[in-house]
Amino acid sequence: MHLVIIGGSDAGIAAALRARELSKDVRITVLLADDYPNYSICGLPYLIGGQTPDASKLAHRTTFPAVDMRLRHRVTAIDPAGKSVSIERPGGTTELQYDRLIVATGAHPVRPDIPGADLPGAFVLHTIDDGLAVLDAVRRHRAGKAVIVGAGYIGIEMAEALQQRGMHVTLLSRSDEVMPGVFSEIGAMIRERLTTEGVEVVTQAGVERIEQGMVVEQRLVVFTTDGRRRPADLVILATGVRPATDLARDAGIALGEGGAIAVSDTMATSHPDIFAAGDCAVTRHRLHGKPTWISLGTIAHKQGRVAGENAIGGSRTFHGIVGTQSLKLYDLVIARTGLSDTEAREEGYEPLTVEIGAWDHKSYYPGATQIGVWITGDVKTGRLLGVQMVGRAGAEVSKRLDIVAAGLFHGIGVDALNDLDLSYTPPLSSPWDPIQRAAQDWSHAAARSG
Amino acid sequence: MHLVIIGGSDAGIAAALRARELSKDVRITVLLADDYPNYSICGLPYLIGGQTPDASKLAHRTTFPAVDMRLRHRVTAIDPAGKSVSIERPGGTTELQYDRLIVATGAHPVRPDIPGADLPGAFVLHTIDDGLAVLDAVRRHRAGKAVIVGAGYIGIEMAEALQQRGMHVTLLSRSDEVMPGVFSEIGAMIRERLTTEGVEVVTQAGVERIEQGMVVEQRLVVFTTDGRRRPADLVILATGVRPATDLARDAGIALGEGGAIAVSDTMATSHPDIFAAGDCAVTRHRLHGKPTWISLGTIAHKQGRVAGENAIGGSRTFHGIVGTQSLKLYDLVIARTGLSDTEAREEGYEPLTVEIGAWDHKSYYPGATQIGVWITGDVKTGRLLGVQMVGRAGAEVSKRLDIVAAGLFHGIGVDALNDLDLSYTPPLSSPWDPIQRAAQDWSHAAARSG
Numbered sequence: 001m002h003l004v005i006i007g008g009s010d011a012g013i014a015a016a017l018r019a020r021e022l023s024k025d026v027r028i029t030v031l032l033a034d035d036y037p038n039y040s041i042c043g044l045p046y047l048i049g050g051q052t053p054d055a056s057k058l059a060h061r062t063t064f065p066a067v068d069m070r071l072r073h074r075v076t077a078i079d080p081a082g083k084s085v086s087i088e089r090p091g092g093t094t095e096l097q098y099d100r101l102i103v104a105t106g107a108h109p110v111r112p113d114i115p116g117a118d119l120p121g122a123f124v125l126h127t128i129d130d131g132l133a134v135l136d137a138v139r140r141h142r143a144g145k146a147v148i149v150g151a152g153y154i155g156i157e158m159a160e161a162l163q164q165r166g167m168h169v170t171l172l173s174r175s176d177e178v179m180p181g182v183f184s185e186i187g188a189m190i191r192e193r194l195t196t197e198g199v200e201v202v203t204q205a206g207v208e209r210i211e212q213g214m215v216v217e218q219r220l221v222v223f224t225t226d227g228r229r230r231p232a233d234l235v236i237l238a239t240g241v242r243p244a245t246d247l248a249r250d251a252g253i254a255l256g257e258g259g260a261i262a263v264s265d266t267m268a269t270s271h272p273d274i275f276a277a278g279d280c281a282v283t284r285h286r287l288h289g290k291p292t293w294i295s296l297g298t299i300a301h302k303q304g305r306v307a308g309e310n311a312i313g314g315s316r317t318f319h320g321i322v323g324t325q326s327l328k329l330y331d332l333v334i335a336r337t338g339l340s341d342t343e344a345r346e347e348g349y350e351p352l353t354v355e356i357g358a359w360d361h362k363s364y365y366p367g368a369t370q371i372g373v374w375i376t377g378d379v380k381t382g383r384l385l386g387v388q389m390v391g392r393a394g395a396e397v398s399k400r401l402d403i404v405a406a407g408l409f410h411g412i413g414v415d416a417l418n419d420l421d422l423s424y425t426p427p428l429s430s431p432w433d434p435i436q437r438a439a440q441d442w443s444h445a446a447a448r449s450g
Numbered sequence: 451m452h453l454v455i456i457g458g459s460d461a462g463i464a465a466a467l468r469a470r471e472l473s474k475d476v477r478i479t480v481l482l483a484d485d486y487p488n489y490s491i492c493g494l495p496y497l498i499g500g501q502t503p504d505a506s507k508l509a510h511r512t513t514f515p516a517v518d519m520r521l522r523h524r525v526t527a528i529d530p531a532g533k534s535v536s537i538e539r540p541g542g543t544t545e546l547q548y549d550r551l552i553v554a555t556g557a558h559p560v561r562p563d564i565p566g567a568d569l570p571g572a573f574v575l576h577t578i579d580d581g582l583a584v585l586d587a588v589r590r591h592r593a594g595k596a597v598i599v600g601a602g603y604i605g606i607e608m609a610e611a612l613q614q615r616g617m618h619v620t621l622l623s624r625s626d627e628v629m630p631g632v633f634s635e636i637g638a639m640i641r642e643r644l645t646t647e648g649v650e651v652v653t654q655a656g657v658e659r660i661e662q663g664m665v666v667e668q669r670l671v672v673f674t675t676d677g678r679r680r681p682a683d684l685v686i687l688a689t690g691v692r693p694a695t696d697l698a699r700d701a702g703i704a705l706g707e708g709g710a711i712a713v714s715d716t717m718a719t720s721h722p723d724i725f726a727a728g729d730c731a732v733t734r735h736r737l738h739g740k741p742t743w744i745s746l747g748t749i750a751h752k753q754g755r756v757a758g759e760n761a762i763g764g765s766r767t768f769h770g771i772v773g774t775q776s777l778k779l780y781d782l783v784i785a786r787t788g789l790s791d792t793e794a795r796e797e798g799y800e801p802l803t804v805e806i807g808a809w810d811h812k813s814y815y816p817g818a819t820q821i822g823v824w825i826t827g828d829v830k831t832g833r834l835l836g837v838q839m840v841g842r843a844g845a846e847v848s849k850r851l852d853i854v855a856a857g858l859f860h861g862i863g864v865d866a867l868n869d870l871d872l873s874y875t876p877p878l879s880s881p882w883d884p885i886q887r888a889a890q891d892w893s894h895a896a897a898r899s900g
Binding site: 010021040042043046051052054057058060286296297298299300301302305319320321322323324325326327328333335337362363364365366393394396398399400401402403405406407408409410418419420421422423424425426427428429431432433444 | 510856
């Protein structure tokens, strides 16, 4: 059996490794468009910010025993009838037959549809080559001005990175607040933190166009919807990604939510013998059961592992997501899981959100810091819908959030958080963990509101 | 309705607060033997170690609105037929009628049955008064010698505390290793860490007797089973606790596992209208379903909350424990949940334990440290049985362990840990959390062994 995998990032490599782990006999070929197998693109902000000076360290792993890794092999077409793929590679083109195919083509960054978005000096950030290009520009403009378009995870991480490099950074958010995926109070804390560090944050600011500057040849000018002109040595377009599905679509493979490849829970596509995984594929949200699309390394790894197992004859199920994400910004940690209030309402729930502040550990032991917990549950059923959390690095915020994620995965009620037998020692927590304190306050509030 | 609660520590106060929260009408009286309502006795090592200089800060809370807190009211008898309790208080004795009673009498420290165990200078450590007495002795013997008998959680925490105070500390363990509740490799790491800090750790050392020293009046001499005589200005007897159930037993209330009060899942005792909660009561281990007895604040809070609700007419269930505990020792964090290999075997499981080392976050981001994960599962069924973890403070070890505790609570298989949608950002974790990496290695090892 010959298993061919298109894509050598998280999903593709996870698939290859799982197939290799389960079978000694299957022949495995991974086709990569670039030179960087299994690189952590989530690490690009740290390459650019300087915390990770050596780009080669971004590789999750560097050896792939008994996997045929073909770099600079760009697939140009899939022929499902002939069970082959067409490839452009250095020196020409070729074809490769497969018995089973896994499409793990990932996502493309979205360049906004505005004049000047493709000028030199305006960068998207998705591949290692993108990152190296930005790094090069940063080095040329150490004390210069950077404008970041888009204030989601990447935009915020890049604001810290470029500020750390000594640049004058402006972060533009189209919304009323930064980080649209979290409660606006949390967004405000992020904005304030960035502002404290010297980043100029502008909300309700769309970009109309980008022009080449007249005076200084290399400088760009960003025209924003608030009527301002912002000169920039460097523009980062962090306006999201879309699934890279041209190949799949051209091969007649069915697409689904968000234009991503439609897959079953076994990661099978509409075509026999073709699986898909990672950013190019649809996923399923456990809290509403519906297909959704989201670009995250954790999902790519999980889907890839399932696809790798099933492509060689296994029958594993991908169990879906609950929407867990985290962000570190300076010494702040922000994490969320589940549905926000707004998302929950859209899904027909009757959400109630309660916010508490609690010490990460007993305040009589030195170093205690406050954690903010926003907990959302369905008033009708008591079901736990989501939690968002903010605290200091060192306060175990991200893994504390994951306790909730584990509960959400099992569909528990808010009140059931109190039943969990969680660890406690005064330097690290409290007898009731902050998430349990929040659950208690929620139940109390829900009883009053009901 | 008059709810009387005997005991004002974790369980008693949790019960009072919950009853108060649910009902405005019930009259609530809490009878405390001492002066310290709702104090965190888990904090005693930090009072003595100096991290918490002010004992009053150990109070979890200091106000108890609409709860009648009676300090120095020691209950001497319960009369279930007459629904009253007899009380010794400053100035005399009295009786108090109840409609519902919650026994939350906690635990007593065990003074080992050896000659000299009650000499002045030989301390147990369980109440705030105990802690203050030890603190006083520590202040009188700053550069003196301390011998700690017993190398469980309290003994180990006290070794750090007294070493931090400048004392020469000897920690005696009867077992082959310190901290019998964890894998011996973890015990060895704890022992090495203590040794590095200058604590003398002696294993396989029981105590035969303690004598008053001849030369220096105030000094004790500890005679150990290895034939050594160890002079000590201060001896800490950290040899465990037993449930404080004399009152209950004398009232004819049925006792159970470990001599603790037998309770149903609603915290009801064998007597109508009498509930029990906390260290004096039996608990249930979810991994074998059997009654067990364990003294922990987290359990006391949970049981107290359930007892408080049910005593006033509610019908809440205490859902049992999975055996979660954590310890901070200098900058090491040790945490465990579930059953150890040995415990699992005793319960009829066929346990397999796999150990891995993994970075707490992506090693390309500064500050990554190694976490050791020991994962135990049942080879026959694939069921997750337990995890033990060791890492540095700041590596989110204790709350990472709690993700497993949440999974264990739901009875998941080892492999199902991989399905959990956990948070990832390079400065805080990896796309597969270390607990998931451990689960993958376990499944691989189990497949090979099967």
